[in-house]
Amino acid sequence: MIERYSRPQMTKIWEPQTKFQIWFEIEAHACDAQAELGVIPKEAAKAVWERGGFEVDRIDEIEREVKHDVIAFLTSLAEHVGDEARFVHQGMTSSDVLDTCFNVQLVRATDILLADMDALLEAIKKRAYEHKDTVCIGRSHGIHAEPVTFGLKMAEAYAEMDRGRTRLLAARKDIATCAISGAVGTFANIDPYVEEHVAKALGLEAEPVSTQVIPRDRHAMFFATLGVIASSIERIAVEIRHLQRTEVLEVEEYFSDGQKGSSAMPHKRNPVLTENLTGLARLVRMAAIPAMENVALWHERDISHSSVERGIGPDATVTLDFALARLTGVIEKLVVYPENMARNLNQLGGLVHSQRVLLALTQAGVSREDAYRLVQRNAMPVWRGEGNFLELLKADEDVILSDAELESLFDLSYHTKHVDTIFKRVFGA
Numbered sequence: 001m002i003e004r005y006s007r008p009q010m011t012k013i014w015e016p017q018t019k020f021q022i023w024f025e026i027e028a029h030a031c032d033a034q035a036e037l038g039v040i041p042k043e044a045a046k047a048v049w050e051r052g053g054f055e056v057d058r059i060d061e062i063e064r065e066v067k068h069d070v071i072a073f074l075t076s077l078a079e080h081v082g083d084e085a086r087f088v089h090q091g092m093t094s095s096d097v098l099d100t101c102f103n104v105q106l107v108r109a110t111d112i113l114l115a116d117m118d119a120l121l122e123a124i125k126k127r128a129y130e131h132k133d134t135v136c137i138g139r140s141h142g143i144h145a146e147p148v149t150f151g152l153k154m155a156e157a158y159a160e161m162d163r164g165r166t167r168l169l170a171a172r173k174d175i176a177t178c179a180i181s182g183a184v185g186t187f188a189n190i191d192p193y194v195e196e197h198v199a200k201a202l203g204l205e206a207e208p209v210s211t212q213v214i215p216r217d218r219h220a221m222f223f224a225t226l227g228v229i230a231s232s233i234e235r236i237a238v239e240i241r242h243l244q245r246t247e248v249l250e251v252e253e254y255f256s257d258g259q260k261g262s263s264a265m266p267h268k269r270n271p272v273l274t275e276n277l278t279g280l281a282r283l284v285r286m287a288a289i290p291a292m293e294n295v296a297l298w299h300e301r302d303i304s305h306s307s308v309e310r311g312i313g314p315d316a317t318v319t320l321d322f323a324l325a326r327l328t329g330v331i332e333k334l335v336v337y338p339e340n341m342a343r344n345l346n347q348l349g350g351l352v353h354s355q356r357v358l359l360a361l362t363q364a365g366v367s368r369e370d371a372y373r374l375v376q377r378n379a380m381p382v383w384r385g386e387g388n389f390l391e392l393l394k395a396d397e398d399v400i401l402s403d404a405e406l407e408s409l410f411d412l413s414y415h416t417k418h419v420d421t422i423f424k425r426v427f428g429a
Helices: 008-013 018-037 043-049 057-068 068-083 083-087 094-130 151-177 192-201 216-242 272-285 288-293 306-334 338-345 351-363 366-384 389-395 402-410 412-416 419-427
Strands: 137-140 143-149
Touching: 008 043, 008 094, 008 306, 018 043, 018 057, 018 068, 018 094, 018 192, 043 057, 043 083, 068 083, 068 094, 083 412, 094 151, 094 216, 094 351, 094 419, 137 288, 137 338, 137 412, 143 351, 143 412, 151 216, 151 306, 216 272, 216 306, 272 306, 288 306, 306 412, 351 389, 366 389, 389 402
Parallel strands: none
Antiparallel strands: 137 143
16 A cells, blocks of 8 residues: 555555454454354353453564464454453364455445445536536547537446446445355354354355355455456546647646646646546556456465455555545546637538538438548548538539538537437436
8 A cells, every 4th residue: 555545544444453353353253153152151252352452563573473463363362361262263263364354344445435436426427417518529549520528428437437336336245255164164163153143243244155265256356346447447537638638628637726737847737637547547457367366276275365465455445445536536626628629629620520411412312332432522621621521512513412401411419419318328317
């Protein structure tokens, strides 16, 4: 985790104090279940809750000697609980604590990410309706194509992020499992009821089959989902960056008073936030492949996944949290220039209406091949800056449409007549 790209609420989930507190709760809830079953004395379970405690520094000190983090934690816990600590961790193995804790952390992180996405969706929706009818040029291959509206661009972003939120909800459900099944996952030394009890207490579901570890296909899908959301962030960021280019300047990141764009050139107003988002998206996606490679563990378990997850768990969730919040701010404050959109729209002298002319000619009886040739013949001089498209078409004797018919084909409202239909599909009635 890099402090520059972190927010406190998310980083807190991954702090050692939080992790060990979750470990403690797992062990204490397991003791309650064991006491209900009569495996350990009820007084022992009560003592764990009443006297249980730990110090991060002490755990670290013990781990330097024993080279095992869970044993170090249990030793520190026993120093607080006393004699009853011998009943802690009965029939359990380290993965029961580690995997269950990791999933609790991922669930808590996901809840923050879902709230982030809600805020982003609200910001996008507001700008979409604000510019529902703000006409601008649509581009394919980076080249002027046909008119769209800036609101449609925002509606597209909303729909994409809404799909991401749906996937994240599914990923949360997939990751919210608990394993308290003991060595190699057979429950030989611990009753399945203990797992069910701990799962319920922590807001999880019991893992149907844990081989001593929770299956890592769950985590692979989780981190892949984060990667897809990051890619959607990048797509929106790249669109804004393109639209902010000097030659385009249809939108611009908000530039605050006193802000500096370049150490060398005082005139610069660079899209630094969206460039930053492009980079952060790469960092989030970086977790997806290692998470997939963690699926293939040896037999019932190995720990090749452990070091990976200690990194990608905090890094991916913290970075995505920051990126979602940053994009929300960019969208909320985005400066939109409708007059520049209109200027760019008219830059090619009406060529954006070429398809309408093509279709009108075919409707008038001209073959598609001949119609294409006629339209292109008049379009290419305009592309080179030689004349006006409409006037050239009117002067071409082979174009069999009347002047009035041609003029009607240059109506911008033709291209925006279904905007309301699209908005209803995206946002509802």
